Amino acid sequence: MSDTGTREHPHGEWSRILGYGVVGLLAFETLSGLAVLWLPFTVSTQITVLVHTIAGLLFLLPFVLYQVRHWRRYRAVPMSAMKITGYLALLSTAVASITGAVLTWQAWFATRIAYGVDLAHVVSTFALLASAAPHILTLVVRARRAKRTPAVEALIAAQRAFGLRTTFTLALLVMVVGALAVAYRPVDLEREFPEDYSYVYGKDRPFAPSLATTSTGGAFDPRVLGGSKSCGSAGCHSEIAAEWAVSAHRWSAMDAAFGRVQSVMAEQNGPESTRYCGGCHDPISLFSGAKTLFEEDLTNQVGHDEGVSCLACHSIAKTDVKGNANYVMTAPPRYIFELDDGPWAKRVSDFLIRAYPREHVSTLSHTMFKSPEFCAACHKQFIDEEINDVGWVQLQNQYDNWRKSRWNHPDHPEKTVECRECHMPLVDSTDPARGDEADYNRTKDDGKHRSHRFLAANQFMPVALGLDGAREQAGLVEKWLRGEIDVPEIADKWRSGPAVPIELVVPEEVAAGEQVDLQVAITNNKVGHDFPTGPLDIIQAWIELTVTDQDGRVIYETGATDDRHFVEPGSFMFKAEPVDQYGNLIDRHNLWEMVGVRYKRSLFPGFSDVAAFSFACPATLSTPGVPDAGGVHASIDGEPTRSDFGLEVPGKVTELRVSAKLMYRKADQFLIDFLFGENSGLTAPITVLSEDTATIAVRAGD
Numbered sequence: 001m002s003d004t005g006t007r008e009h010p011h012g013e014w015s016r017i018l019g020y021g022v023v024g025l026l027a028f029e030t031l032s033g034l035a036v037l038w039l040p041f042t043v044s045t046q047i048t049v050l051v052h053t054i055a056g057l058l059f060l061l062p063f064v065l066y067q068v069r070h071w072r073r074y075r076a077v078p079m080s081a082m083k084i085t086g087y088l089a090l091l092s093t094a095v096a097s098i099t100g101a102v103l104t105w106q107a108w109f110a111t112r113i114a115y116g117v118d119l120a121h122v123v124s125t126f127a128l129l130a131s132a133a134p135h136i137l138t139l140v141v142r143a144r145r146a147k148r149t150p151a152v153e154a155l156i157a158a159q160r161a162f163g164l165r166t167t168f169t170l171a172l173l174v175m176v177v178g179a180l181a182v183a184y185r186p187v188d189l190e191r192e193f194p195e196d197y198s199y200v201y202g203k204d205r206p207f208a209p210s211l212a213t214t215s216t217g218g219a220f221d222p223r224v225l226g227g228s229k230s231c232g233s234a235g236c237h238s239e240i241a242a243e244w245a246v247s248a249h250r251w252s253a254m255d256a257a258f259g260r261v262q263s264v265m266a267e268q269n270g271p272e273s274t275r276y277c278g279g280c281h282d283p284i285s286l287f288s289g290a291k292t293l294f295e296e297d298l299t300n301q302v303g304h305d306e307g308v309s310c311l312a313c314h315s316i317a318k319t320d321v322k323g324n325a326n327y328v329m330t331a332p333p334r335y336i337f338e339l340d341d342g343p344w345a346k347r348v349s350d351f352l353i354r355a356y357p358r359e360h361v362s363t364l365s366h367t368m369f370k371s372p373e374f375c376a377a378c379h380k381q382f383i384d385e386e387i388n389d390v391g392w393v394q395l396q397n398q399y400d401n402w403r404k405s406r407w408n409h410p411d412h413p414e415k416t417v418e419c420r421e422c423h424m425p426l427v428d429s430t431d432p433a434r435g436d437e438a439d440y441n442r443t444k445d446d447g448k449h450r451s452h453r454f455l456a457a458n459q460f461m462p463v464a465l466g467l468d469g470a471r472e473q474a475g476l477v478e479k480w481l482r483g484e485i486d487v488p489e490i491a492d493k494w495r496s497g498p499a500v501p502i503e504l505v506v507p508e509e510v511a512a513g514e515q516v517d518l519q520v521a522i523t524n525n526k527v528g529h530d531f532p533t534g535p536l537d538i539i540q541a542w543i544e545l546t547v548t549d550q551d552g553r554v555i556y557e558t559g560a561t562d563d564r565h566f567v568e569p570g571s572f573m574f575k576a577e578p579v580d581q582y583g584n585l586i587d588r589h590n591l592w593e594m595v596g597v598r599y600k601r602s603l604f605p606g607f608s609d610v611a612a613f614s615f616a617c618p619a620t621l622s623t624p625g626v627p628d629a630g631g632v633h634a635s636i637d638g639e640p641t642r643s644d645f646g647l648e649v650p651g652k653v654t655e656l657r658v659s660a661k662l663m664y665r666k667a668d669q670f671l672i673d674f675l676f677g678e679n680s681g682l683t684a685p686i687t688v689l690s691e692d693t694a695t696i697a698v699r700a701g702d
Helices: 017-038 043-074 081-109 115-145 150-183 229-233 238-244 256-269 271-281 283-288 301-306 311-313 343-355 358-364 373-375 398-403 419-423 470-482 669-676
Strands: 316-319 326-328 379-382 395-396 425-430 448-450 502-505 509-511 515-523 538-550 552-557 575-579 594-601 610-618 632-638 639-643 656-666 687-699
Touching: 017 043, 017 081, 017 115, 017 150, 043 081, 043 150, 043 343, 081 115, 081 343, 115 301, 229 343, 229 398, 256 271, 256 669, 271 283, 311 316, 316 373, 373 398, 373 419, 373 575, 379 398, 395 398, 470 656, 470 687, 502 656, 502 687, 515 538, 515 656, 515 687, 538 610, 552 610
Parallel strands: 509 687
Antiparallel strands: 316 326, 379 395, 425 448, 502 515, 515 610, 538 552, 538 656, 552 632, 575 594, 632 639, 656 687
């Protein structure tokens, strides 16, 4: 600006449309930028972001034209404080414009804005205020202090008109923001329970017997916690979304076994009872009020497809280690157009999330998520009198197993191994969420994120459901169960090798005809909680032992499965046998009837157990139908034989070869047959977790 007149414009830049147009746009950009920086997250603020962006792009060309002409006209003016502030204003505006253009490109085409560019954009805004304001005010004050002549009066009038026109431009843009904010109509969400919703446990506990609740105490529209696919389709969290899409968290409600058990529970105890399961397996349906009377499908479509969705996990505000889904769920704030249909609506909402990520990050990323206590809300379970009509019974409890184990060293993270370090190992990443300086051993620029595959112990259901990537997931689960996946982050904290190794303890030599005693030692080496863990009424882990002679003929075996996929009775097995109040076995996962266990066998972290086996060592080889001379029990090709008369067969047993395997499967065949029918053809895959072999020399009997 200058008070030097021109032939076309007696009062210089004060009278030019380009001048007050550029300054008006600049004033709006400055004030709207500060509004976005300081005002709370609202529809108006988001509209401001959009108008700020559009106005900023429209500002670029006029600004360049104005500044080029302005500089050429006044470059010869002697250097002064006013000229210095003008140059600083020019530089600040240029930096703000360039960084704004870069941020716009990143928010529209990339996966996140660069926070260094964003910082430069903000700082340049304050620099602009600090330089442009003195530059303009100096000219105004100088005119007011000058001797009043017709020329000065005309200049003051021009300045006054300039101020009014600039204010009008600013006000017009502010009105555009206000009009758009008023015109915007968000998607109408249902926040009330169905009219016939059953409050069987009282109106103050609408989600009981689950301990889960919402921050409002009321219902959530299923869309509030749904829409996980958009996290990947936006291009931002595509890596994480792909991992989650085949994880147990994703199909926790889709799980066919869960659906069948839920139906049985509803038929027996009423639909409301299934809320007990919903807090962990199906939170979207639970909070939308789907688990109630007169509902044919207790899991609504959004919940069925997403299970523990991205937002269901990331919107938990508070947890308690009591378990049974004892957490408080909040309704995450949604950006405008985020729930609207149509490609442009999604494009704009994605742009807003990236251009204005403060609310997205602050509400969906918390240090709490990193703690085992967060996991404890669901990975700890009990039933009480409200459910079984008898009293309190502890069910699976991974959290307290870990808390009391050798893996937990409070206040010493360098010694501790936590849930996420095992089940969410670090992977190389281009995700915007990569890096984390909150962990003791990480930085914000480490280029990694925590895998959302949540590898654990179910390699059956993703394949049975036919999910995309199920085979890969199942293969990784197999490797995880065997302890074959390296986790460099904690490599110095645990041993290499199988997660649960076994070791054969056998005699070096036995005499033909005598009893052979051998043992299999099983050690919970790397598991952070009991092995096995989870619902031990359906999980099976057992020892398969096979003894052959030097020619491969079976002498003794146990732990084999038959052609109907049942494990041989009497096998050494880790399991639990829960019972109801009448002493009946709980074998259909009907845990709501459980009052205790009549038998349980599992391994605490770092502990070992021993399986003992005995059999008689034969003296000679036998063939089918021809008994051996020793009259001892043996087996040939898996078929037992016995001698009742002496008939020598050429050849003697000179060596016993022992093979032991620790086997695992997620669901026993009885439950699968009950849930899906004996002719379904379904069976849970069996994983060999670890194995060992040994050789025993056989000497002639005394």
